[in-house]
Amino acid sequence: MEIELKLVRKNLIVRLKGELDHHTASCFREEVEREFEKEIAQNLVLNLGELTFMDSSGLGVILGRYRRITEKGGKVVVTNMQPQVERLYSLSGLQKIIPHYRREEEALRNL
Amino acid sequence: MVQNFLKLEIPSKSENESLARIVISAFAAQLDPTIEEISDLKIAVSEAVTNAIIHAYDSEEGIIYIHAFLEENKLTLEVIDHGMGIEDLEQARQPLFTTKPELERSGMGFTIMESFMDKVEVESFPGQGTTVRMVKEINKNKKVQSKEG
Ligand SMILES: Nc1ncnc2c1ncn2[C@@H]1O[C@H](COP(=O)(O)OP(=O)(O)O)[C@@H](O)[C@H]1O
Ligand SMILES: [Mg+2]
Numbered sequence: 001m002e003i004e005l006k007l008v009r010k011n012l013i014v015r016l017k018g019e020l021d022h023h024t025a026s027c028f029r030e031e032v033e034r035e036f037e038k039e040i041a042q043n044l045v046l047n048l049g050e051l052t053f054m055d056s057s058g059l060g061v062i063l064g065r066y067r068r069i070t071e072k073g074g075k076v077v078v079t080n081m082q083p084q085v086e087r088l089y090s091l092s093g094l095q096k097i098i099p100h101y102r103r104e105e106e107a108l109r110n111l
Numbered sequence: 112m113v114q115n116f117l118k119l120e121i122p123s124k125s126e127n128e129s130l131a132r133i134v135i136s137a138f139a140a141q142l143d144p145t146i147e148e149i150s151d152l153k154i155a156v157s158e159a160v161t162n163a164i165i166h167a168y169d170s171e172e173g174i175i176y177i178h179a180f181l182e183e184n185k186l187t188l189e190v191i192d193h194g195m196g197i198e199d200l201e202q203a204r205q206p207l208f209t210t211k212p213e214l215e216r217s218g219m220g221f222t223i224m225e226s227f228m229d230k231v232e233v234e235s236f237p238g239q240g241t242t243v244r245m246v247k248e249i250n251k252n253k254k255v256q257s258k259e260g
Contacts, residue, residue: 022164023126092222
């Protein structure tokens with residue numbers, strides 16, 4: 001999995017490319033935690049547009065970031081979800097707590 | 112009559128999660144599944160193999176056996192471990208139930224297997240191990256269409 005990070009004001013944009021499973025989840029967790037420790041970013045924008053696979057380990061690690069970030073008053077949103085990922089997202093009920101936007105720009109406007 | 116089968120033995124390393132997905136989608140390819148069906152199979156096998164790694168062997172090394180059988184357009188997948196087993200199966204299969212919340216588990220593994228496969232059976236003996244058997248009919252819709260046409 002490849003992770004691309006970009007800071008836009010107080011928003012950390014994370015673009016995930018490849019497969020998010022139990023094996024790659026820890027890498028994603030560490031990268032995001034490291035960025036938030038710098039205490040510049042407040043919100044997380046998760047771009048899943050190039051994610052080719054995700055399972056319940058992906059749900060768990062996203063939910064984990066959601067808990068940590070909202071604890072400190074930040075927000076978490078996802079963008080560019082593919083149909084396969086979206087099925088998982090609605091099945092898990094994650095869609096009720098993490099807003100989804102079509103594009104990053106749209107997400108940034110709403111943060 | 113089983114027309115084709117596959118038996119795979121892998122150590123419980125997390126790198127093998129993607130290997131299991133690739134092998135199962137390659138095996139299923141002979142049925143000419145839809146993209147969605149391939150994705151259903153990949154996620155189901157990924158959940159079962161991940162559970163064997165994290166829960167059955169508690170991140171220690173053990174062997175995971177993956178069996179796949181083809182009969183007509185029915186694919187049966189078995190993921191077998193000789194790990195710690197499950198005490199309360201009914202509870203384990205509940206959505207959001209997890210015994211490892213500290214590892215950021217979502218507790219959605221069994222729920223996902225159940226919703227993306229046609230049938231999921233779990234046999235488990237505490238201290239001995241677990242067998243997850245899942246069945247999926249491939250090209251269900253295509254078959255209906257050709258009958259009608
Ligand atoms: N192969 C297994 N061996 C032992 N316990 C298991 C196995 N598979 C699942 N479990 C138990 O069932 C629970 C629920 O599994 P699952 O729905 O995949 O959620 P999660 O993996 O997120 O905990 C696990 O937390 C674990 O206690
Ligand atoms: Mg699981």
